[in-house]
Amino acid sequence: MIRLKNLHKSYNSRRVLRGIDLNVEPGEFVFLTGPSGAGKSTLLRLLYAAERPTEGEVWVNGLRVDTLSHRELPRLRRSLGVIFQDFKLLPRKTVLENITFVLRFHGLSPKEAHRRAYLTLKRMGLHHRQSAYPATLSGGEQQRVAIARALAYQPRLILADEPTGNLDAELAAELMSLLCDINYQGATVVVATHDQSLLAAIPARVLVLERGGIGYDGIWPP
Amino acid sequence: MIRHLVAEGMGLLKERPLVSAGLTVALAVALTLGGLTLSAALWIRPILASGTGEVAVAVLLRPHLEGGVFDQWLATAEKAHPDWRFRRVPPDELAASLGERFPYLRKLLAEEGQALLPPLLEVTAPDPAAVRTLEASPAVLAVGPVATIHRTLASIARRIEAGLTAITVALVAIAFLLASIWVHLELYRHADEIAIMRLVGATEPAIRGPYLVSAAIPGLAAGLLAAAATRAGAGWLSRLTTTVGLPAIEAPGTLLAGLVAFGLLVPLGAAAFTLARHARLTDAASL
Incomplete structure (x- = not known):
């Protein structure tokens, strides 16, 4: 469903992601976490092709995203459900x-x-x-x-960037329950969050981004 | 899908009704002026046609040229200008012409004057003005007028037609520019929305369609207005021209249909051009 190979992303001289290799299988529920500025949102933006990687390959739903032409972008984006941090309504x-x-x-x-x-x-x-x-x-x-x-x-793949950031605890729990239901029905869900309470509440794969790489990959808590 | 695009395009126009109406009126004014200009250009076309006929230029030679000298001069001139036609005006014809103009000379010309008349040639040339070069010849006394009133009028009309064509082209360019600016401003005003639409998977036709429609609708309305105004304007001008005995200025159906088509196509072309330019400027990385 998602495959990243030696993924690098830099903004001028600042290197945000350094050589990330990752596979996410269909039907997985994945949390992407890490401190602010670790590159969670950047990684998601690379997945829905709002950014191009500096180096490496990005594969999503069988499409190679990093070389996708403008004409093909809508096809990729229609295959994804993206929940943006700033809503984009x-x-x-x-x-x-x-x-x-x-x-x-x-x-x-x-x-x-x-x-x-x-x-x-x-x-x-x-x-x-x-x-x-x-x-x-x-x-x-x-x-x-x-x-x-x-x-x-x-959609078969849902990418959520801090989806509970603006919700109170009750609504956040409801949303996570909804995402779990959707995941249970077969969709792959990737949630970028810094909310540690979410990680503990749902038994899912957790990826911790640290210093531009994946510092931890497994069930939470370690 | 088309209904959806039309609805979205109408939505864009309704967001700023005054500006949309302003655009329509501005386009209509430009197209009406263009229509009237073309009507005027069509009106002067017969004058242009009347001025393209050949002109015979009178060339008066020195009197008392002996027959042999005259023939030699004529042969040389004919050889030098093979595309000119030379005709010697017979003395009696010249005398008759002079007699018509100056009746008091008739008697003198009838008795002995014909022998005193200098030889007169009529030279018909594709470019009558070139006949003036004969003035340099010592055998030539004078060269008559090289232009007729028709030619002079045609020359003026040709300049007017060129001017009117230039004005029409400028007005079409203004219409193009107006529509282009309109779409450009709308794209900037909706830049965030376009970025969001791209992010949620909208195709380029779905994004661009409403902007094309928002340019085409005022364009079509302007075209229809311009056709009506041109017809009315031509009618009003005709009343003036017919009063002074000139033919009526007409706005033919093809011209009116052309105005409607132009009204639709010029803003549409401008919008397509601006959208293509905008799409080149914004790629995924800039979202």
Whole structure:
């Protein structure tokens, strides 16, 4: 599902990732953790091709991402569900439109996209805010809309960048339970987080990024 | 999909109704001026056609040229200018012409004057102005006017037509620029949204489509407005020209249809150009 070979990423002279080799098999639940600036978000951005590696290979869902052309990028991104740290909601679209909009790229009819978006919002407890604009939502609500958008088309691989960062403990637990359910149904989930309590709560593979490399790879706690 | 793109494009226009209306009016003004200019260019075309006929230039030779000298001079001139046609005006024809112009000479010309008249040639040349070179010959007394009123008018009309064509091209360029600026500004205004759309897997046609539509709709509206305004404008100008006995200025159906097509295609082309340029500037790494 994910294969990284000798992956390096530098920003000018600052080396963020140094020679990472990694395999994530289909159906795995993986936590990516480490101190701030360790390169968690950078690694995720490399997976959904928002960045190009300085060196090395990135394979996601059978596609070699680091050499993917612009024309092929949408195909990769439609095969992923990405939950962004800063939500990345479309400000001029309502909550419902933010989700139907993405579902339309997957070839759903307007009616079916609307139906599925509504069901996903209901699952996230946000169906009553379907006509609201993102700017009128709280941080937690925006986070849940972003999650709903990523899950609505049932992707095989979910990449989440600090998905619980804006949620209270109860909502965070609910979200993790939801991600576990999706993982149980066969999807691969990669969550970047610095929240140690999440690692302890879910028995999953944990990758600790340290000094640009993988310092620990196994079940938490070590 | 097309309905979705049209709805998204309309959404972009509705976000800034005043600017959208301004763009439509600006495009319509440019296209109307272009339409009227072309109508005027079509109107002066018959004048251009009338000025392309050959002109016979009168060449008056020195009197008392003996027959042999005259024939020799003529043979030399014909050899030097094979594409010119030379005709010697018979003395009686010249006398008749003079008599028409100056009736009081008729009697003198009828009695003995014809023998006193200098030889007159009519030279027909593709470039009448070139006949003036004969003035350098010692045998030539004078060369008559090399242009007719038609030629002069045609020359003026040709310059006007070139000017009008240049104005039309400039107006089309302005329309292109206006649409291009509109799309450019919209792209900057929605840069974040476009980045998000790319991140969530939107294809380029899905991203660009609404912007093309947002340029095409004002363009089409402007084209229709311009066609109506050109027709009305040509009618109004015709009232002026017919009052002074000149032909009416017409805006033919093909011209009006062309304005509508231009109204649609020019902003569409401008939008496609700007979008292609924008796509080259923003790659995944800049998101």
